[in-house]
Amino acid sequence: TSGNSDLRPERNLTFEAGAGFEKPRQGISADLTYFQTEVEDRIAARTVSGAALPFAMLDGDTVASRTTFVNANASHMRGIELRLSLDAGALLKWNRSLRVFANSTRILEAEDETVTLTRDGLRDSLEKTTDIKNVGKVNTTFGIEYEDRSFLAARFSGRYLGERKDTEFSDPRYPDIRYPEFLIFDATAIFQVRAGTAVTFTAANLLDQNYYEKRGFNLPGRNFRLDVSQKL
Numbered sequence: 001t002s003g004n005s006d007l008r009p010e011r012n013l014t015f016e017a018g019a020g021f022e023k024p025r026q027g028i029s030a031d032l033t034y035f036q037t038e039v040e041d042r043i044a045a046r047t048v049s050g051a052a053l054p055f056a057m058l059d060g061d062t063v064a065s066r067t068t069f070v071n072a073n074a075s076h077m078r079g080i081e082l083r084l085s086l087d088a089g090a091l092l093k094w095n096r097s098l099r100v101f102a103n104s105t106r107i108l109e110a111e112d113e114t115v116t117l118t119r120d121g122l123r124d125s126l127e128k129t130t131d132i133k134n135v136g137k138v139n140t141t142f143g144i145e146y147e148d149r150s151f152l153a154a155r156f157s158g159r160y161l162g163e164r165k166d167t168e169f170s171d172p173r174y175p176d177i178r179y180p181e182f183l184i185f186d187a188t189a190i191f192q193v194r195a196g197t198a199v200t201f202t203a204a205n206l207l208d209q210n211y212y213e214k215r216g217f218n219l220p221g222r223n224f225r226l227d228v229s230q231k232l
Helices: none
Strands: 011-023 028-049 065-087 097-117 123-131 138-147 152-161 164-167 176-179 182-194 197-204 223-230
Touching: none
Parallel strands: none
Antiparallel strands: 011 028, 028 065, 065 097, 097 123, 097 138, 138 152, 152 182, 164 176, 182 197, 197 223
16 A cells, blocks of 8 residues: 555535424424535545556565555535434323434435556546445434433434445455445433432343444444443
């Protein structure tokens, strides 16, 4: 991997338009937003291998590929965000809250306009468009929350992240890899045992999924946590 002293800072312009609906007394909330981002001079990794790479040796080993960073000509990202919430406690006039919710982002386009490299690793000419790395097409959180406003507050939630592409740096024969989708569930309960004292119990990754957002950095499996806090 080598640096590039000719890199320029990225510049971007974002547009958003949306509509929302709120009925607090009925516990209803909804929001729909369309967004679009245009980026100029986006910084992207580029790997040179094979015939395009000058012959080189390093500590007796042949250098099979070289990665550097360049300003892609442009990037385009657009998508839709949806938020929904319904509080049955408010709808039924309870003195406690029981809310179901869902928030989702759907990416409609996420592309880099990539550039080729000369043998010395500098920008040459426009080549093609490629998917922006590590951006899932769908990212959704959902769940249910309960609060009695005196003793107990609890939450059960899930998160789904769809497939996304990334760069495989260890094998130049397969420059792009696809990360699998994942779905995880978490639960939290907060008990107000007395004025100013709270006990929080958290159970994360309930199904003990082996998942990651970046390959090689797997996130924790099923785990539990107990916290006690006291306001002074």
